[in-house]
Amino acid sequence: MAVTTQISNDEKTITIKVDGRFDFTHQKEFRDAYRDHNSPGLTFYVEMSGTEYMDSSALGMLLLLKEHADNCNGKVILKTPSEAIKKILDMANFNQQFDIQ
Amino acid sequence: MIEPIQEAMQVTSKPLTQRGKALVVDDDMTNRFVLSEFLITSGYEVIEAENGKQAIERYIEESPDIIFMDVMMPVMDGLESSKQIKSMANMEFVPIIFLTAMTDSDTITRCTDAGGDDFLSKPINIVQLQAKIHSMERIRDIHREIAALHKEIYHEQQIAEHIFTYVITRGNAKLEYIHTLLRPAGLFSGDMLLIDFTPSRDIHILLADFTGHGLSAALGALPVSEVFHAMSAKGYGLDEILSNINKKLYQLLPTNMFMAAQYIILSHNLEYITVCNCGMPNVLLLDRQANIIKARIPSRGIPLGIDPDFDFSKIREHCDITPGDRLILSSDGIIEATNNQGEQFGEERFEQTLLKLQDQEDDSYFQDLENIFDSFCQGGLHTDDISLVEIPCIAENIPLWNKQQTLETGSSAKAGAVADISSEINLLFNGYCLKNVDPVPLVINHINQLANTDVPHQDLFVILSELYTNALDHGVLKLDSSLKSSDNGFEKYFSERKKRLNELIEGHIRLTLQIRLHDTGGQFNIVFEDSGSGFNYRDFIGGTTYGSSFSGRGIYLVRQLCTSLIYFEPGNRVEAVYQWSSNNS
Numbered sequence: 279m280a281v282t283t284q285i286s287n288d289e290k291t292i293t294i295k296v297d298g299r300f301d302f303t304h305q306k307e308f309r310d311a312y313r314d315h316n317s318p319g320l321t322f323y324v325e326m327s328g329t330e331y332m333d334s335s336a337l338g339m340l341l342l343l344k345e346h347a348d349n350c351n352g353k354v355i356l357k358t359p360s361e362a363i364k365k366i367l368d369m370a371n372f373n374q375q376f377d378i379q
Numbered sequence: 380m381i382e383p384i385q386e387a388m389q390v391t392s393k394p395l396t397q398r399g400k401a402l403v404v405d406d407d408m409t410n411r412f413v414l415s416e417f418l419i420t421s422g423y424e425v426i427e428a429e430n431g432k433q434a435i436e437r438y439i440e441e442s443p444d445i446i447f448m449d450v451m452m453p454v455m456d457g458l459e460s461s462k463q464i465k466s467m468a469n470m471e472f473v474p475i476i477f478l479t480a481m482t483d484s485d486t487i488t489r490c491t492d493a494g495g496d497d498f499l500s501k502p503i504n505i506v507q508l509q510a511k512i513h514s515m516e517r518i519r520d521i522h523r524e525i526a527a528l529h530k531e532i533y534h535e536q537q538i539a540e541h542i543f544t545y546v547i548t549r550g551n552a553k554l555e556y557i558h559t560l561l562r563p564a565g566l567f568s569g570d571m572l573l574i575d576f577t578p579s580r581d582i583h584i585l586l587a588d589f590t591g592h593g594l595s596a597a598l599g600a601l602p603v604s605e606v607f608h609a610m611s612a613k614g615y616g617l618d619e620i621l622s623n624i625n626k627k628l629y630q631l632l633p634t635n636m637f638m639a640a641q642y643i644i645l646s647h648n649l650e651y652i653t654v655c656n657c658g659m660p661n662v663l664l665l666d667r668q669a670n671i672i673k674a675r676i677p678s679r680g681i682p683l684g685i686d687p688d689f690d691f692s693k694i695r696e697h698c699d700i701t702p703g704d705r706l707i708l709s710s711d712g713i714i715e716a717t718n719n720q721g722e723q724f725g726e727e728r729f730e731q732t733l734l735k736l737q738d739q740e741d742d743s744y745f746q747d748l749e750n751i752f753d754s755f756c757q758g759g760l761h762t763d764d765i766s767l768v769e770i771p772c773i774a775e776n777i778p779l780w781n782k783q784q785t786l787e788t789g790s791s792a793k794a795g796a797v798a799d800i801s802s803e804i805n806l807l808f809n810g811y812c813l814k815n816v817d818p819v820p821l822v823i824n825h826i827n828q829l830a831n832t833d834v835p836h837q838d839l840f841v842i843l844s845e846l847y848t849n850a851l852d853h854g855v856l857k858l859d860s861s862l863k864s865s866d867n868g869f870e871k872y873f874s875e876r877k878k879r880l881n882e883l884i885e886g887h888i889r890l891t892l893q894i895r896l897h898d899t900g901g902q903f904n905i906v907f908e909d910s911g912s913g914f915n916y917r918d919f920i921g922g923t924t925y926g927s928s929f930s931g932r933g934i935y936l937v938r939q940l941c942t943s944l945i946y947f948e949p950g951n952r953v954e955a956v957y958q959w960s961s962n963n964s
Contacts, residue, residue, distance in 0.1 A: 306912070322521075333763070334588070334590040334637075334639070334711075335590055335635070338590045338634070338635030338636055338637065341634050341635050341636050341637070341685065342635045345634045345730055356436055368678075369658055369659070369660065369677075369678045369711075370639065370658040370678070370680070370681060370682055371657075371658065371678060371680060371681045372922075373680065374686075375685065375686075377682060
């Protein structure tokens with residue numbers, strides 16, 4: 279898994295791109311990607327087009343991101359998950375917890 | 380040369396005692412001699428080899444603690460020899476120090492690639508050698524410490540796992556017809572299966588999968604099993620039990636941890652199942668006669684421990700079953716299991732396998748299923764907990780129900796015995812209560828607190844809940860029970876019930892319960908009165924057969940249990956008298 283972070287010019291949106299397997303092994307990298315961004319009203323995109331697999335601990339990591347975003351009145355949007363990833367998100371009914379685009 | 384040796388000897392004078400066994404590998408006798416002499420004076424026992432092949436033999440015979448290896452040797456060079464020794468050493472740390480005249484980076488790379496831990500340039504500088512030996516010994520000690528700790532942790536986990544499994548599973552109803560395949564990825568499983576009966580002999584089954592696996596995943600299992608058993612034994616329904624577990628996990632677990640669950644209630648009369656699926660693969664219901672999967676109940680809820688206010692009644696579903704149907708529960712470990720080509724077992728293959736085996740007898744069915752799964756996964760990595768449960772919908776799963784029916788009750792209670800405890804409970808349920816609270820467990824609890832004597836809870840539960848359900852369904856909600864006998868009758872019935880309950884504005888049920896307890900038994904006078912216009916109790920009260928129609932069974936059962944059961948016109952008031960003698964139970 280590779281985690282890359284992009285910050286928009288106006289510093290309002292943070293895009294975290296997760297490639298390959300999304301699981302516990304890169305928990306620290308994923309957390310480091312957002313933990314220092316806490317100005318109010320941020321939008322966190324998790325770009326999932328390159329995500330090949332995700333397990334339940336990855337779902338847990340998304341919940342941590344959501345908690346972080348909630349704490350600074352921001353929001354989390356999961357972007358372009360593949361069919362396989364969407365199935366996992368659907369099974370956990372994460373569409374009730376997250377905005378998926 | 381002489382001075383540094385003395386210096387070195389002074390430094391090492393302390394551990395002159397046994398430091399272990401050193402293997403010196405060099406084709407040059409003089410080199411071997413010089414090094415060996417030094418090592419012996421430093422407190423090592425020394426063995427020697429002339430080439431790489433001999434080194435391997437000596438390693439196997441003597442298991443040395445440290446190896447000094449020349450690179451260029453006849454027969455077998457030091458690089459190949461090191462590779463083989465390292466692969467044999469496994470978890471054991473046996474430091475190999477290469478002795479080489481060449482110190483270019485290419486040589487160094489080849490040495491470390493072959494498994495070398497360090498290298499020394501020739502001619503050997505004794506001070507450097509001394510320093511390297513010390514540092515290797517330190518690393519080796521840390522290694523041994525870790526290995527010992529690892530062993531200790533493993534041992535402790537084994538004990539913990541044993542106790543844990545005992546605590547979790549001891550409360551489970553033992554049902555030999557329910558087949559299970561539970562395979563943890565590590566010592567601890569993050570998957571858990573709980574089974575229990577309610578007082579009315581419905582079977583509650585919970586298959587849970589916690590985030591991750593191992594000890595941390597298993598920790599949430601304790602409180603869940605506690606709540607599950609306590610509440611199902613008291614007769615609480617699925618929504619209330621799940622909601623309680625959900626709240627508890629929300630408090631206990633960190634944000635990133637949760638529990639996915641399949642919760643099934645198999646009705647005691649084998650007529651329907653009630654299912655909640657929160658974040659797990661489809662619950663499958665197989666029709667054995669038609670050889671089809673007649674229902675797939677997908678995950679409609681979010682896993683537990685994420686949203687404390689989640690309303691489980693919204694995602695609860697009912698399915699009609701026919702005796703002989705098979706119910707299949709599984710965690711994602713099954714469909715995500717991967718073979719050595721990286722191919723997943725998958726949903727499609729899973730369903731096809733289930734159908735292919737349908738005509739097998741019950742015992743071999745599950746065994747064959749397990750075999751097919753195993754032969755697919757052979758050689759693949761097993762990284763997640765795997766759980767598979769097959770529940771045949773057969774009367775044998777509900778063994779105590781029949782016994783319960785034949786229990787002699789009432790008849791031998793002493794007439795006119797003096798009441799030691801007498802109490803009267805009056806309860807009025809309306810609006811909110813009818814929608815949201817199941818009053819029966821509350822009443823049973825109250826009775827328990829009143830008397831520690833052996834009140835026959837099961838009978839009482841059946842009587843109270845059947846009469847309450849009748850009053851609510853047919854009285855307040857005016858549901859027609861003939862709905863049940865149509866196709867998918869129970870599903871229709873329950874969805875209509877849910878709809879009417881949601882829309883309910885007025886209506887009430889009044890319960891008056893008189894309790895008389897004495898030391899050899901007691902009597903309950905139970906009166907239910909509802910705001911409805913009465914229901915056609917005559918159709919049911921006259922029936923003498925059990926199991927012949929889709930409705931009225933509740934009343935039939937209550938009649939069997941009670942000394943008397945009287946409906947008052949127009950059918951919105953019923954009085955039941957239940958007596959028992961403790962000598963008799």
